[in-house]
Amino acid sequence: MQTDSLDELFKIEEKINAIFEAQLIYAKPAVFQQIEGFTSVLPLGLDKLTTWTPLNSGPASSIFPFVSTNLTSEEGILYGVNRHNNTLIVFDRFSLENANSVVFARSGAGKSYAVKLEILRSLAMGTDVLVIDPENEYERLANTVAGSFFKISLTSESTINPFEIPIVPKGEEPADVFKSHILNLVGLLKLMLKGITPEEDAILDRAITETYASRGITAETKDFTGLQPPLLEDLESVLMNMEGGRNMAERLYKFTKGTYAGFTNRPTNVDIKNRLIVFSVRDLEEELRPIAVYIVLNFVWNLIRAEFKKRIMVIDEAWWLMKYPDSASFLFSLVKRCRKYFLGVTTITQNVEDFLESPYGRPIITNSSIQLLLKQAPASIPTLEKTFALSEAEKSLLVEANVGEGLFFAGLNHVAIAVLASYFENKIITTNPEELLEQENM
Ligand SMILES: Nc1ncnc2c1ncn2[C@@H]1O[C@H](COP(=O)(O)OP(=O)(O)O)[C@@H](O)[C@H]1O
Ligand SMILES: [Mg+2]
The missing domain is CATH 3.40.50.300 (P-loop containing nucleotide triphosphate hydrolases)
Known part of the structure; x- marks a missing residue:
């Protein structure tokens, strides 16, 4: 900011004061020390006024003019x-x-x-x-x-059988892995069936467990390797023969033999290595x-x-x-x-x-x-x-x-x-x- 008129100069001074005051900094005129004040603001690195105020680093950093975050790390x-x-x-x-x-x-x-x-x-x-x-x-x-x-x-060649048997991670119990897999399957079937009643939920849980049991897979199985997973159609037949399951079995038809069977009722063949x-x-x-x-x-x-x-x-x-x-x-x-x-x-x-x-x-x-x-x-x-x-x-x-x-x-x-x-x-x-x-x- 620059001006030749005294009026303008006062206005600029007011502006600068306002900026400082907004930050709770109060400027004072260097009365009778104008020449020292002027010399001190020249880029000479001289301080002729020697008026100091101690500041903690917190407030001091808040008036440092080049604040901007760096997100540069050594790695990444x-x-x-x-x-x-x-x-x-x-x-x-x-x-x-x-x-x-x-x-x-x-x-x-x-x-x-x-x-x-x-x-x-x-x-x-x-x-x-x-x-x-x-x-x-x-x-x-x-x-x-x-x-x-x-x-x-x-119609694609790549298929994943939702009933694929989970691999048991090191240090985890086969029974826990199996149970959480069944829970996930119930979630999936809820999506397929577009919502189910609480009674149906219980039936479904039982039916999935039975479907696995028919292949010799239960929560007690210690090792799942080499076992053949069931398909969705196996669940369908279990539901068919279960009291209260028939209606769900019919709703699953679309996914077992109907139009959608191509991707929900086939063995897994994708290799994700x-x-x-x-x-x-x-x-x-x-x-x-x-x-x-x-x-x-x-x-x-x-x-x-x-x-x-x-x-x-x-x-x-x-x-x-x-x-x-x-x-x-x-x-x-x-x-x-x-x-x-x-x-x-x-x-x-x-x-x-x-x-x-x-x-x-x-x-x-x-x-x-x-x-x-x-x-x-x-x-x-x-x-x-x-x-x-x-x-x-x-x-x-x-x-x-x-x-x-x-x-x-x-x-x-x-x-x-x-x-x-x-x-x-x-x-x-x-x-x-x-x-x-x-x-x-x-
Ligand atoms: N950073 C970028 N530099 C150059 N071209 C870009 C950049 N980001 C996107 N594009 C181009 O802009 C278009 C839209 O980008 P895209 O990532 O598909 O958008 P969105 O996924 O948000 O819908 C594409 O043609 C893409 O190639
Ligand atoms: Mg996109």
Whole structure:
């Protein structure tokens, strides 16, 4: 600020005083010491006034003019560039309280892109990755790094038997593993049957236990290896012959012999021994997706527990899992329990309201140490503001953000992020039609 008029000078002085007073700092004129005062503010490093006040480091740091958070750690992967100060955001999600993350943004903001980048870089650092892909968007990435890509659909070759027998993790009791597997199956069947009465719930539990018993598998079985798992149709026949079970058996017909049998009533044939595994559910009817994802998640969850390894599981567009209480609670139970198994779950969502409407939405967020918010629709801002305690500046940043820009929260740190890929990374993960066409023509 600069002026030649005395009036203006007074106004500027008032302004500066107001700024200071807002911080509870009271400026005093250096009466009869103007020359000393002037010399002291010149960049000469001289203090001719020698008027001091001792300050604790807390208040002192609050007036330090270059405050900005650095999220650069020794280890981890590059998430992006810190837009406050152009430092790199290098971070290891496994160093936090839990390794889960949530990604929220409107469609087209760069959610999948940011996560694909994280996948590529995590693979390079030795972490294995599993992806549930609702758009066939991760296929090129999987092919490039020689990962496995399974299409789950009514006609596809890749099938998973929901009745697959769980592998017992080291140090756990077969009986406990078996019981929790049955609970998960009940959850799945509730999704298939679109809700059941409490009586039916009890019948179902018994019927599943009997179905396994017919193959010689019970809670007392000490070793499951080599045993043949039942199929859904076996449960159907058990229900048929059980009092009060007939109605459920009929409702299951669709999944055993009817149109949906292709993916719910066949033995498992996918081999998930690979560092990157993608399950695509794009070609499934919307109604079937939560069921398919439940089956896939339950299957991989068993394998994850069986072999201890650093892993990330990505669930893209997870909001449609949140629409049904049974799939939502299953997702939440994974998010809550996965730390023990060295797993971090990434939940991607474009529809914030849907996600938070579910009683499991908020707990999933609070159980995720990393939160990435990219460009938002103005309508979502009030909900987000409440959920993430956003400041005014952060709110406008989110509305005005470009593709790949937003906020990155890790624990208590908030930074503005720009997600940047290298030329070669971009080639593998882009879904920009123009860039894809260019690649084809090369
Ligand atoms: N950080 C980024 N740098 C360059 N291009 C990006 C970036 N993020 C996204 N894109 C491009 O923007 C488009 C939308 O990104 P995408 O990740 O599919 O959005 P979302 O998953 O949020 O709907 C894609 O064409 C993608 O290639
Ligand atoms: Mg996407």
